[in-house]
Amino acid sequence: MQRKIITTADGSTTIQIEDWNEQYHSVHGAIQEANHVYIEQGLLFFYSENEPISTKDISILEIGFGTGLNALLTFLKGKELNQHINYVGVEAYPIGSEELKQLNYVSELRIDDNNFDALHLCSWESEHQISELFKLTKHQKMFKDISEENTYDIIFFDAFGARVQPELWTESIFKIMYKALKPNGVLTTYASIGHVRRTMQSLGFEVERLQGPPGKRHMIRAVKR
Template sequence: MQRKIITTADGSKTIQIEEWNEQYHSLHGAIQEANHVYIKHGLLFCYDQKSLSNETLEGSVQNISILEIGLGTGLNAFLTLLQANEHQIDIYYTGVEAFPISSNEMAALNYPETLRVPEKIALFEEMHKIPWETDKRLTSYFILHKQQKLFKDITDKDRFDLIYFDAFGARVQPELWTTSIFKIMFDALKSGGVLVTYAAKGSVRRAMQSVGFGVEKLPGPPGKREMLRATKHST
């Protein structure tokens, strides 16, 4: 399937699948979208919730386990790594991707430069080069574990605090937005765990609710009116 590198409205690059007329990120801004959906309403929300609970001792490092559905360009993982270092959050990050990008595609992405952290280019490259199915500590606060497989083959139970659901849209891959997939996501989360996604379609919300998620609509990133956050409520 033909893929090409394109530049989005905030200057950050993404990958477009020409056959589908589908992009890995929003044309309104790849970094803007990722920061809004996955960092602000996902990671930092989860961090704040844990800070309000009694799960961690005062002054201790917070532990957050994240599953990303669609590792793709590595943008969400890279932004999370930067936040982990800034806030001193101990993060174990599992990125699932069935069709990894090539080394040439990785080299054409400009996330460290656009984020004004050019000194971390080598770190971004290392994220893509580490072996699959291996824990790799990239910083004092961030461990990455990459899995090359289909989303339907995920079998984790009660393991993750947070899921970044960043699959291709339902227009081109409706099978990734079904009740069966969201049941896998529900089972993979710990009680009280959260899933965030850029999507806001009614059919997606209903599929989430049908497996037991509590779902809320939130303001979307630039160019999109709404997004969804789903919670596996404690029983």
Template sequence: MKRTLLKTGDGSYTLHIAEWDEQYHSKHGAIAEALHVFIKEGLHYWVAKNESTEIAIMEIGFGTGLNAFLTFLEAEKSNFIINYTGVEAYPLGLDEIQSLNYASLLNASEEIFLQLHNSTWEENHSISENLRLTKNQQLFSEINAENSFNLIYFDAFGIRVQPELWTEEIFQKMYNSLKPNGVLVTYAANGNARRAMQAVGFTVERLPGPPGKKEMMRATKKS
């Protein structure tokens, strides 16, 4: 499936899939969306709510590595200790990764960004004292974790193009993967996705969305 570079509203790049008319990130701002949805309403929310700086995160859709990179930067800045697991069925190519401009816009290390991508799959890597990374190349339907994570970044392609990723079956796997009081955040606010989350036991909140989007969702697994 052909992917082309697209400049988004905040100057950061994403990848566009013409066949689906779908992007890896919001066209209104890739970095802005990731900071709002996953860092502010996910990572910062969980740390404040639980008064803990040690956290296990699973990302559904490792993709461009932007969410992992921003999480690394937050871990370094705030001295969080993070075990990060990224799940991706179809990894990007090196040429696509090198075309992304996240490190320069964030005034951050390009070497670390590339290290996130170059780290071998199915192995645990120490990116720094604050972040350990494991990448699993698998379909989301193959996830069978149990009570393993505090936070899930659910960043799958949209329900319009991949409705099979927004079903009760998938959200049951997400629910099972979380520890009690674990949280899932996603850019989506689709009613069918919300009902699927609720059907498996999540308590779901609608929150103000990132630039260009009215709402997003945060789901909590109660103890």
């Protein structure tokens, strides 16, 4: 499938799959979207609901590790909060080294490039201590093969959209997500489609439709009660 690097509205880059007219991040701003959906409405929401928690890990599962942007922003926010984070990223098709070189998150965020490189250079299927506060494990597998139960505090659901991969937005996938979360765990996603909200509610999630990032009216946050 033909892929290319594009620049989004906030100046940050993302990968576009031309055959699908689909991007890894929003064309209205890759960094803006990731910060709003996953950091503000996911990590910071959970953190504020569960303070003080700095003495233990917050465990996060990312569905679609992709460019590593969500992991990078989580790493940076965890450092700011002095919060231990155990981050697990699942990706069926990891992106290539040449594509990584063209992503401009380091310059846009004005950070040390060693932080971003560390997330991508560490091996798959092993846990790595990226910093004193941040542990990372990357798994190359399909989302349907996730089997953990009551393991994660937060899930970042950042799969490709239902328009191009409807099989990733089904009851069977969200049942796996529900099982993987601890009680009172939080799932955030950029999507807000009606059938996704209804499916999550039928499984027991408490679902909120929130204001979306720039360029999108709404997003979903769901809590396992």
